Amino acid sequence: MALTAFLKVNPPIFKGTTNLIEVDNWFKAEEYALRTQHELFRTAFYRKYFPESVREARELELMQLKQGSMSVAEYTSKFEELCRFSRVCRGAPESYEGWKCERYQGGLRDTIMTVVVPLEIQRFSELVNKSGIIKDDAKKMALVRDDHDGTSSKDSGKYVPSRG
Template identity: 55%
Template sequence: MLEGDAQHWWQGIQRLLQQYEGNILWNVFKEEFYKKYFPRATREAKEMELMQLKQGSMSVAEYTRKFEDLCHFSRVCQGNPADFEEWKWLKFEGGLREDLFNSVVPLEIQNFAELVNKSQLVEDCAKKIVTARMNRPGSSFQNYNQYIAPQGRKFK
């Protein structure tokens, strides 16, 4: 599980915590681990990054990965997942690109996993539509090269 310095640190802190608490709960381990490897200033910076996170040019998969990574540092997302589920889907939904936001909001999804799934489906459908339009005969994308390609003139 843990290696190197982290394993050495854990052996020491484990003995100390077991003296006072017996079995060590996951939340206690996580709190001690974050104190050691993610100083308060780093955690606060990550939390601020989460609060300001927008999808922008990221794909839904990239946005979701970044969102989930930053949630690990957020005080809002600590404890029982049911307690912050609504906040999580509202924050994720609010950070979606406008085209995806406009497509998923009318669905009134109130579950984070389902929102991510539907956002991914909408993004995939949009990509398929663009690809189909580009490959359609007479498409302006197919004729694009005739306007920018050299016309056979010789330049000296």
């Protein structure tokens, strides 16, 4: 059955040539036929087993997703899971990479988003990496600030007598 379905997309026939240009052209045409077959299968599978209403609900969940109390890793995992169902994220990744970055940034906590947005990162993997680094740096800065605040009042050298 799979062979019959594949033959319906009219794949090119290899003629056994040793001409490298002809071989390369055949290979590219074969890849195109396989991608076409994959899309036909995916469409039929989703239509039968994954109703449009469920996909729309997942897409809406993606559009409303916020990091909130999730770690960057948890947020990224949930984001990637929901992206699979988005109409925007179909086809070649380079065609939706910028949209994915903007959507991801929009859901980050404000403390991370305000630092990462001005960087104008357009590669999703780089954006996720930088978001994690910024989160870690913010934690370190908070610890330093807490340590500094705790020791500065004690070690200021000022004596404040008690009122009693």
